[in-house]
Amino acid sequence: MNTLKRFALKLLSSPTINMHESYKFVRQLQKVLVTPSKSRFQYLDQKIYSADQSHEIPIRIFRPKKLMSSDIILFFHGGGWVLGNIDTYTKDCRRLADQMGRIVLAVDYLKAPENPYPAGFEDCYHVAQLLLSRPDLTGIKGARNIIIVGNSAGGNLAAVVSLRLRNEGKPLPSKQILINPVTYWRHDEASPFKSVEENGYDYGLTAKKMQEYMEMYEPDEVKRQNPYIAPLMTEDFSNQPDTLVISSEFDPLRDEGEVYGFMLLEAGNQVEIMRAKDTVHNFLFAPLNEGIIDTTYLLIKDYLENHLRRSDIRGESES
Numbered sequence: 001m002n003t004l005k006r007f008a009l010k011l012l013s014s015p016t017i018n019m020h021e022s023y024k025f026v027r028q029l030q031k032v033l034v035t036p037s038k039s040r041f042q043y044l045d046q047k048i049y050s051a052d053q054s055h056e057i058p059i060r061i062f063r064p065k066k067l068m069s070s071d072i073i074l075f076f077h078g079g080g081w082v083l084g085n086i087d088t089y090t091k092d093c094r095r096l097a098d099q100m101g102r103i104v105l106a107v108d109y110l111k112a113p114e115n116p117y118p119a120g121f122e123d124c125y126h127v128a129q130l131l132l133s134r135p136d137l138t139g140i141k142g143a144r145n146i147i148i149v150g151n152s153a154g155g156n157l158a159a160v161v162s163l164r165l166r167n168e169g170k171p172l173p174s175k176q177i178l179i180n181p182v183t184y185w186r187h188d189e190a191s192p193f194k195s196v197e198e199n200g201y202d203y204g205l206t207a208k209k210m211q212e213y214m215e216m217y218e219p220d221e222v223k224r225q226n227p228y229i230a231p232l233m234t235e236d237f238s239n240q241p242d243t244l245v246i247s248s249e250f251d252p253l254r255d256e257g258e259v260y261g262f263m264l265l266e267a268g269n270q271v272e273i274m275r276a277k278d279t280v281h282n283f284l285f286a287p288l289n290e291g292i293i294d295t296t297y298l299l300i301k302d303y304l305e306n307h308l309r310r311s312d313i314r315g316e317s318e319s
Contacts, residue, residue: 013201013202013203013204013206015201015206015208017209018212019080019082019209019212019213019216020113020212020215020216023082023083023113023216026083027083030083030084030085030087030088031087034087034088034090034091042062042063042094043060043061043062043090043093043094044060044061044063045058045059045060045061046058046059046060046061047059048126048127048130050122050123050126051122051126055110057107057108057109057123057126057127058086058107058108059086059105059106059107059108059127060086060090060093060105060106060108061103061104061105061106061140062093062094062096062097062103062104062105062106063097063103064097064098064100064101064102064103064104065098066098066101067101067102067103068100068101068102069100069101069102069144069304070143070144070145071102071103071143071144071145071146071147071174071304072102072103072104072105072131072135072140072143072145072146072147073096073097073100073102073103073104073105073147073148073149074105074107074127074128074131074146074147074148074149074173075089075093075096075104075105075106075107075149075150075154076106076107076109076124076148076149076150076153076154076155076157076158076161077089077106077107077150077151077154078150078151078152078153078154078155078180078282078285079111079152079153079154080152080153080209080210080212080213080216080217081111081112081117081120081153081156081213081216081217082111082112082113082213082216082217083111085108085111086106086107086108089106089285090106092284092285093106095297096149096297099297099300099301100297100300100301100304101301102147102304103140103143105127105131105140107123107124107127109121109123109124109157110123112216112217113216113217116216116217116218116219117217117218117223117226117228117229118228120157120217121157121160121161121228124157124158124161125161125164125165128146128148128161128165128173129165129170129171131143131146132146132165132170132171132172132173133170133171145173145174145175146173146174147173147174147175147176147177147304148161148162148173148175148176148177148241149176149177149179150176150177150178150179150181151179151180151181151282151284151285152179152180152181152182152205152253152281152282153182153213153217154179155178155179155180155181155182155257156181156182156183156229156231158176158177158178158181159176159178159181159183159231159260160227160228160229160231162176162240162241163227163228163231163234163240164228166239166240172239172240172241173241174241174242175241175242175243175244175303175304176240176241176242176243176244177243177244177246177300177303178243178244178245178246178257178260178261179246179284180246180247180248180251180253180254180257180281180282181245181253181256181257181260182210182214182230182253182256183230183231183232183253183256183257183259183260184230184232184233184256185214185221185224185225185229185230185233186211186214186221186224187200187207187210187211187214187252188207188211191207193254193255193256193259194255195251195252195253195254195255195256196252196255198252199250199251199252199254199280200252203250203251203252203280203281204280204281204282205251205252205253205280205281205282206252207252210252210253217229231260232256232259232260232263236267237263237264237266237267237269238267238268238269239269240264240267240269241269242269242270242271243261243264243269243270243271243272244271244272244273244274244300244303245257245258245260245261245271245272245273245274246274246275246276246284246296246299246300247273247274247275247276248275248276248279248280248281248283249275249276249277249278249279250278250279250280250281251279251280251281252281253281254275258273258275261273272303274299276292276296277292278292279292284296284297
């Protein structure tokens with residue numbers, strides 16, 4: 001990792017940053033810095049009523065420049081269940097659609113701490129089960145397979161939505177792609193994962209920030225152990241969609257994401273686990289366009305089309 005990048009990450013990892021106090025400021029900063037232009041990023045906005053009819057769930061649909069598959073990608077964004085929305089991820093969803101040649105449907109689920117668990121989870125689950133059973137209700141016709149993709153907290157939501165679909169006997173997505181997913185309920189010194197200690201201080205996403213996100217999402221520590229918050233706590237890992245787990249070498253969440261993949265594999269599921277070398281959390285959606293991002297998009301496309309197996313991901317200069 002180069003010196004300039006390491007310095008920038010060090011600044012972002014300051015222990016004085018408290019997400020309980022700073023999340024509103026960060027939201028405003030995101031709003032100022034990321035305001036998508038519809039003329040530049042073509043998309044279609046729609047809304048779906050929540051299961052209890054209490055609110056509308058905004059969704060944004062991205063059609064690729066060249067449609068190469070009738071599959072639909074259902075995307076849940078990251079941000080610790082607290083930050084981010086479909087505006088901040090518009091550029092990334094546009095790229096995902098174009099790179100994969102598939103329609104992408106992004107969900108703007110309710111955020112904590114104003115709407116703690118299970119609000120965001122219920123939104124994502126409702127859209128997923130609706131899309132799997134009646135894709136035409138979203139205005140998308142002829143869908144063949146639904147692929148759930150999520151990064152960070154969105155990876156967590158993708159995993160737990162698939163668990164609940166299985167538990168309730170609903171149709172499952174054909175595949176799920178979990179990018180740096182949150183799968184465990186604690187990220188302090190008592191975490192069982194080495195990556196929390198090794199990568200939890202100097203690489204942008206700190207263990208402290210992650211713990212604060214968890215506290216805002218579910219304030220009760222006991223309730224945080226619910227498998228629909230921490231999927232590693234489930235007793236049954238069987239009958240899950242084919243899964244690709246992508247982890248980052250310098251991510252505090254690296255080990256828990258990979259272990260979740262191994263648990264799915266041991267339960268008889270088709271699973272591939274790829275580690276992106278010399279990367280930090282959320283590298284795939286970073287503002288800088290590094291070579292390893294292109295490599296990772298190609299890997300995801302290969303996975304969707306051919307199920308290619310690789311042990312790790314390296315940038316072009318390392319190939």
